[in-house]
Amino acid sequence: MxxxxxxxxxxxxxxxxxxxxxxxxxxxxxxxxxxxxxxxxxxxxxxxxxxxxxxxxxxGGEVQSKFEKTAHDTPMLSLSNAFGSADLRSFDRRVREMVGEADYMCELKIDGLAVSLKYENGRFVQGTTRGDGTVGEDITVNLRTIRAIPLTIDSPLSFEVRGEAYMPKASFERLNAEREKNDEGLFQNPRNAAAGSLRQLDPKLASQRYLSIFLYSVNDLRELDASAQSEALDKLDQEGFKTNQERRLVGSIDEVIEYIEYWADRRKALDYDIDGIVIKVNDIRKQDTMGFTAKSPRWAIAYKFPAEEVVTDLLDIELTVGRTGVITPTAILSPVKVAGTTVSRASLHNHEMIEEKDIRINDRVVIRKAGDIIPEVLHPILEERKGQAVYEAPITCPVCNHETVKLEDEVAIRCINPSCPAQLVEGMIYFVSREAMNIDGLGEKVIRQLYDAGLIKDVSDIYGLTRDDLLPLERMGEKKVRNLLAAIEASKHNPLSRLLVGLGIRFIGSKASGQIAQEFGSMEAVMKQPEARFIEIPEIGEKIARSIVTYTSHPDFKRLVEKLSDFGVNMTEGASKPDSKTFGGMTFVLTGKLARLTRDEAKQMIENAGGNVTGSVSSNTDVVVAGEAAGSKLEKAQSLDVSVWSEDEFIEKLGQ
Structure with a gap:
């Protein structure tokens, strides 16, 4: 057998x-x-x-609970970009100044997800995403489902080979057809579909997406006994790896430009998306001589194809008010396909740009996707204009009708009414978001529902919500209310840095909030500091310091902080622990995929409530919290008659 x-x-x-x-x-x-x-x-x-x-x-195999972080043996650097022949000739000039004449390897730039594959003695053992270039996510189980990746190779090599995982156009069309049939949201393009597939915690889903891969480099080419990029790719072919066969070795920058022009006209005929051409000095010794900057190799450059431009009708200009009062114009368009997706809205950036480009409602306009992602209006087609009136910037807020202002050092037009409903609602949506207080279940729709019902007027009101307030609302059942109140209660124990982010102080993001919270430790201390003290913190400049002092010294801000404190919201950088010992002395085991919490979040909540978490089920285990696809641990808990809670039961009991 x-x-x-x-x-x-x-x-x-x-x-x-x-x-x-x-x-x-x-x-x-x-x-x-x-x-x-x-x-x-x-x-x-x-x-x-x-x-x-x-x-x-x-x-595909077992469902994962999460993807572990893992460091690359050598960094996966990004490439500097070229956008025209002038950039390419400048690159060529730098190469010749450093190493003399050079051959170039030209390769198609696949529009997918960069990954690294590690082999030990000829066996595939680990695959990771690029991540930040230094640390990526271990997605080995999903990469194993890509049939173009050899699980073993003939040579007993131990090395790291890198490439681009992608979704062929045929797979993309089949996937979206299935999703449409099942009333699921459609993927915007093959790149997003590939990235989403490889980050599925269930590898069976990844295996059904029919992904592929092209390998393009080894972290140390000498491991293949290669003296040039072209030779290394040939040897990867011999070892059974899939490399892109459309590559071309050329002897001059003029030939590089010819290759680019060839593929600019033919790229749509490929069965996969490309967004440019990668040009590398072929000789490894010359690569070594040129070396690297902090972000990219000096011996390679990526030429980016110009974004596709199309023409459509600008039907209207919609105005939205953000949490800081900025009034943003958005073009409402006659739907048109751009770079593979249908576009009906596009950015107009700001009112100064509308005036500068003389964009008017009912114009025929040229649009494109900036970076092949964000649709934007480039300019109107003046010869097709039929007497449209000049567009005028708003002098009153489209939501509260308050007079607008334009500050001297800004292009933005603002509503400065502190009671503007749009700003209040947007501010509360930001406060509960994942980046800030991370209150699960309090999304945009629920916040708007609570505001419209008159239950919340500022973020502190969130902490005064009760079961009796919530139950009468539409789509608010008993279970949902319990979970929501438990999530609100849990958010009280977040560290100060999250609260500072959530309060929406202008120019203060998560990094600055973390630095400030670490430096001063408490909200009380932050509110006492002069501008000069903030400027002493690295990367906190005058603009940020002025904004902090302006906001924290305002009477409305002080009243809001006092209300939050009265509701028990933590005001120090160390995450507070609940006063109760709900799970005091209890031992928990977490198993399966949790839908609302990460394993780390659940573990922290248990420990904050006095319990402890272990990895295996025994007769000493008090509770097993079981998510989706719970396996042998759940079976063992049942055989030992250990209590089993669902994730919802766990959150409910924690709230109590």
């Missing part, structure tokens, strides 16, 4: 390579499926003969 299992594993790995890398299958799909089904059954009967390089891992 062991021999048959090994025979099937080897056959299926070979068929995978033929189909997904060589694009030259030797057997029909029906034969492959029949053999795979046989292997799955045999491995289920004889699990001791299954390995993590078996083809059956391609169909």
């Amino acid at each position: 062991e021999e048959r299992i090994k025979e099937l594993q080897e056959k299926l790995n070979r068929y995978n390579h033929e189909y997904h890398v060589l694009d030259n299958p030797s057997v029909p799909d029906s034969e492959y499926d029949k053999l795979l089904h046989e292997l799955i059954e045999l491995e289920a009967q004889h699990p001791e003969h299954k390995s993590n390089t078996s083809p059956t891992v391609r169909v």
